[in-house]
Amino acid sequence: MGGAVSAGEDNDELIDNLKEAQYIRTDLVEQAFRAIDRADYYLEEFRDSAYKDLAWRHGNIHLSAPCIYSEVMEALELQPGLSFLNLGSGTGYLSTMVGLILGPFGVNHGVELHADVIEYAYQKLDFFIKTSDSFDRFEFCEPSFVAGNCLEIAPQSQQYDRVYCGAGVQREHEDYMKNLLKVGGILVLPLEEKLTKITRTGYNSWEIKKIIAVSFAPLVLPKHRENGKIRAVPLPTMFEVRSLQDLSRIAIRQTLKKTLSGTWPLPQRGPRRSSTRLKRRQEHLDSALLVNRYAFMSRLIPGPMDDNSNQSGTDEEEDEDCHGVGECEVGEVEDESRRREGSVLLMEAPANLLRENILRLPLPEPLKMYLLYYREK
Structure with missing residues (x-):
């Protein structure tokens, strides 16, 4: 999915094109996109393709098209101090951009199915912290990633202000995703080939808005069972007492x-x-x-x-x-x-x-x- 925006010569020109096409519409989202070079999340031999508006996959490593990420960031309506859960967190590119907006008092968690991708995400996060001048420009909410299937999160787990799912969701899993959200929170997910924004307006009330047509690989269904029960994925601690x-x-x-x-x-x-x-x-x-x-x-x-x-x-x-x-x-x-x-x-x-x-x-x-x-x- 992608290709709606002209290719850029570098990260800044890519963002220029996303703005011109109205995929990026707010200053906060623009600043987050400019602060992180998309090419840094590519393997070296594929960096020449980083500034095209196309998805990229190599083995288990995957990046959505820039126009998709920008629509997701805009739909999430991020603010400092919010809690965020990224289901299928992948390379950590989106989670790192989100962390630049959430600030030091936010919560930034990700669940990723593949352990090798989590290792890759932490390598990229470490590179960003050690080498990017953007790390000094922003108050950063560092993401934490856990391995597991995002459909195996315990039902009694904590809820979040913002949730994004990076894989195709079928109707039978829609309520499961909604239950991860606080009242007043926003869930963005690909639901039956449409990128969808769901706002929880009350305990049992929702507002649903279709954004754009998308094509995502479907969620991987849980396979492992212990005594017939789903193996619960433990999420990171929501709040830590600061020194x-x-x-x-x-x-x-x-x-x-x-x-x-x-x-x-x-x-x-x-x-x-x-x-x-x-x-x-x-x-x-x-x-x-x-x-x-x-x-x-x-x-x-x-x-x-x-x-x-x-x-x-x-x-x-x-x-x-x-x-x-x-x-x-x-x-x-x-x-x-x-x-x-x-x-x-x-x-x-x-x-x-x-x-x-x-x-x-x-x-x-x-x-x-x-x-x-x-x-x-």
Whole structure:
């Protein structure tokens, strides 16, 4: 399915074409699409086809056509802080775009039938986090994927604000899908050859809207049984109690964005111009330089994977911690006393700069004290 939109020379031109054809209609969806290069989710030998409006499949790995993903993103009406469930999460391309909109207080879960595809999705997610400047531009809700058949989720499982199914659904499974949705939530799925938007308006009331004609492979029916019962797929935990360190990291990143750059500019693109790929790449690099001050400082703030409770870890553990927050991008830190002061990762040179900027921020004094001086015992 696809082919409704002209092929692009690169990701930006593909998005230009999707906008011109009215598949992308809102700023949030446009920003999410521009932030992630579709070609990064292709195998290297197939990257030349990444900017065509066509679906792509290689073995168990599958990507829907860009026009389908854009219609799905628009129909989901995503907002920060919502919970999202992706049934047939595949490469994680859609889940990662969704995570850019949900923000740090959202929930982003996926269920995928094939374990090798989940491994592929985590590889692509890791590549995005470590290499993309978009990771610093957005507050990201990182997706979590579990292996299993999406028709084997326990009936008493948690419900979500937004649900998408990436495989063809027959009428006999429509009610099953609806039960995964909270009241007020939106379900988008291919239902009998039509991409369909279902809004749950009450406990037993629904609004149904047909979007476009589509052709999806049907859902794979469950095969495995234990004592005649369906094997339940455990979903990830919906809510986790955030540490004070994690909340502080989120607060200071958001404040740094506003303090250093005013209103933080999200990725956008003006009118299409005829230009070479080399010029587009240079424009991208120039844009990256504009955010370097923020990216450099915000990556000194530890992420949720950092653990200050273990101050005597091994060299291997410290190296993993370094990669977890992107510290290695600004320089190797050899000594524990140089690397940490309380909950803020520091190096000798930027320590004073970071301290001065923290003191200028409009944060409560206890939070400043925590960021600057606190060390877990």
